[in-house]
Amino acid sequence: MSFQAIFQRGGHALSAVHHPRQSQCRKNMLAYSDFSYLEISLSLGFSSQSAFTSTFRRLTGMTPGKYREAFGNSTAEQI
DSSP: OOHHHHHHHTTOOHHHHHOHHHHHHHHHHHHHOOOOHHHHHHHTTOSSHHHHHHHHHHHHSSOHHHHHHHHOOTTSOOO
8 A cells, every 4th residue: 555545544635735835725725715614625635624624733733713713804704
């Protein structure tokens, strides 16, 4: 079994975690869109909202919700 297959079994898409542009895209989608956390998660290749939240917290030190509260526009959907 490949490393990527093992990694994906944990609910993570390898390409969605390590690419610097993906990191900025995650932040922009949270701050400047009204997409739900699930919609953002799936559009970035995560298998679930939980997998996205865990990865985002590990990489930024805050949850997607806290990031959106701190940096988001006032029309962003708060879940």
